Amino acid sequence: MTATAQTLRPPSRTLMFMEGRAIHEFGAFLGALPLLSLAPRGDGHPVLVLPGLVASDASTRALRTFLTSNKGYAVSGWRQGRNYGLREGVQHAMVDLVEELSDTHGRKISLVGWSLGGLYARQLAKMMPERVRQVITLGSPFAGDPRSTNAWRVYEWASGRKSDEVDPRFGGDLAAPPPVPTTAIFSRTDGVCAWQGCMEKSGGQTESIEIESSHCGMGHHPAAVYAVADRLAQKEGQWRPFDRSGWRSLAYPDPHR
Structure with missing residues (x-):
C-alpha cells in the first residue's frame, strides 16, 4: 500500500450529505437523452455492467x-441480485458470465463497473484479458485504502469480510491496472469514496476522466453516460485517450489540474 493510499481520508460529512443530488442527476439524465443520443455509436459488442455495494441490476x-436501445450494444447486468461483496460463489458466477457472454457473441466484452462493481471489473480483466476488450470504472476506489471511503463498514457488514482483505486468487493487486485499455471516471465531489483513490495512472492504455457528480448518481449522470458511450465506441485495438478539446472541456475538467 502506498503512502498516498494510507493518508487518504473519506469524503467530508458535507459531501456525504450532498449525495441526495443523485435524484436530480437522474432527472438531468432523462432531460439530456436527446443530446446523449448524439454520442458515438459503437459496433454492438457485448458489455457487462456491474453494480455497486448493496445495489442490484436495478x-x-x-x-x-x-x-x-440508443447505441446497440449487447448489454447484460450481473444477474446476482444485490451486491453484498465477494460472498461464496460470487467470483465464480462473474467468471462464468464473462465466459458466457464472450462465447455467445464470439467477441471480447467490455466491463463497466460502478463503485465496488468497478473493482470486480478490474480484477476480472486481469484474470481473463483474452476475453476482455476494455474496462470502465465509475467512482471505484481501487487506488486507496478501503477505509478512505464512507462505505467500508457497510461492506464489512454486508460481506462478512474485512474491508482490507484481499483474495490473491481474484486478480491480485487491486491498484495495478488491468492489461487492457482502462478508463477511471471519478468526481472530486464524490461523497462516498475519496476521489484520489478512484483515479487511474495515465499510461499507454490507461486514463482518468473527471466529472462533477455525486457517487450515488454517477451511473446515470449525463457526463458519465456520455463518457462511457464514447469509450465503448472505439474500434477494438484502436484505443485512444478521451478527447477533452472543444465543448467537452466545459463538461470534463482536467483531471490532473
Missing part, C-alpha cells in the same frame, strides 16, 4: 437501457 438499468 441501479444500472438506466445506463444499460441507454447503451442497448
Whole structure:
C-alpha cells in the first residue's frame, strides 16, 4: 500500500450529505437523452455492467437501457441480485458470465463497473484479458485504502469480510491496472469514496476522466453516460485517450489540474 493510499481520508460529512443530488442527476439524465443520443455509436459488442455495494441490476438499468436501445450494444447486468461483496460463489458466477457472454457473441466484452462493481471489473480483466476488450470504472476506489471511503463498514457488514482483505486468487493487486485499455471516471465531489483513490495512472492504455457528480448518481449522470458511450465506441485495438478539446472541456475538467 502506498503512502498516498494510507493518508487518504473519506469524503467530508458535507459531501456525504450532498449525495441526495443523485435524484436530480437522474432527472438531468432523462432531460439530456436527446443530446446523449448524439454520442458515438459503437459496433454492438457485448458489455457487462456491474453494480455497486448493496445495489442490484436495478441501479444500472438506466445506463444499460441507454447503451442497448440508443447505441446497440449487447448489454447484460450481473444477474446476482444485490451486491453484498465477494460472498461464496460470487467470483465464480462473474467468471462464468464473462465466459458466457464472450462465447455467445464470439467477441471480447467490455466491463463497466460502478463503485465496488468497478473493482470486480478490474480484477476480472486481469484474470481473463483474452476475453476482455476494455474496462470502465465509475467512482471505484481501487487506488486507496478501503477505509478512505464512507462505505467500508457497510461492506464489512454486508460481506462478512474485512474491508482490507484481499483474495490473491481474484486478480491480485487491486491498484495495478488491468492489461487492457482502462478508463477511471471519478468526481472530486464524490461523497462516498475519496476521489484520489478512484483515479487511474495515465499510461499507454490507461486514463482518468473527471466529472462533477455525486457517487450515488454517477451511473446515470449525463457526463458519465456520455463518457462511457464514447469509450465503448472505439474500434477494438484502436484505443485512444478521451478527447477533452472543444465543448467537452466545459463538461470534463482536467483531471490532473
